[in-house]
Amino acid sequence: MRFVLLLMALAAWGSPARAEELVKASDMETIAALARGFGSATIEKGDTTYVKGRIDGTLYAIFFYDCDAEGADCKSIQFYASWDDAVVKPDAIGAWNREKRFAKAYMDSEDDPVLELDVNLRHGVARANLEDTMDWWRISLEKFKSDVLEL
Template identity: 30%
Template sequence: MGADMKKTIALFALGLGTPAAAQDVLIDATDPAVIARAMQAEGYKAELTTNKQGEPVIKSGANGDNFTVEFYGCKGVTGCTSFQFFSWYKKEANFTPTLANEWNASKRFIKAAIDKDGDLSIYMDVTGVGKMTQANFADALDWFAVMQGEVQKFLAARRTQAASGS
């Protein structure tokens, strides 16, 4: 079964009918289960689970890297006021605040940070208040996935620079 057919089936399962109809449908961005289904409609894996604190989390991936969607301000496991696309990379010698600042200086929505262990994380926050269209959600998801690929290129270039001593 082709990707387009899988997407059409996923859209019907969401009750969206056709890809064109999906662009106009409002989704409840405060409900992690709805976000998981919206991700699946865009062809992503989306395993809805909870973290150690019992908060909802969606596990997914793009460009060969894993990422999560973490939810904030929830009332139990729904009613969340925001969510964050999040990915992290295990500590490397060149992961410094300067590296994160270099990334952040040229990117608007996706931000990088170095945590206390020296790991690099990238993240993008999205408000969950009110409704959003499937098209708007798909654009945010695509933006994060594309930028996750750009992070890989950015890090590869910095590794090459570090190896060459420049």
């Protein structure tokens, strides 16, 4: 009898996590819908498919990586923003990368500042987890503009 009760308790304890649907990188529409909770977001199709978004006036993209040959079954995403012809505060990129844990910055080949945040979704994540990651992206964009760029 105790064994049956133990099995029932274990099943009840583990079921909420299993019942929650995981978001994977191939769920582009779900990712776009989550991004819309922070501003505008559309799925753009061309040579590559990506989400084009805007948070507090800042344009960004979500790119899909590690996809199969047809561009489906993706395993990771990358949040990406760049600022054309922006002036960067002296030594700000290095300081950003030393002090920040998530989004990383660099100057691209045209000397424009870039901010990126890579997210592994190989086995999926809870919707709330990805929404929290998007909020970290929002915060990173805000802090990057105030700490690194001279706007």
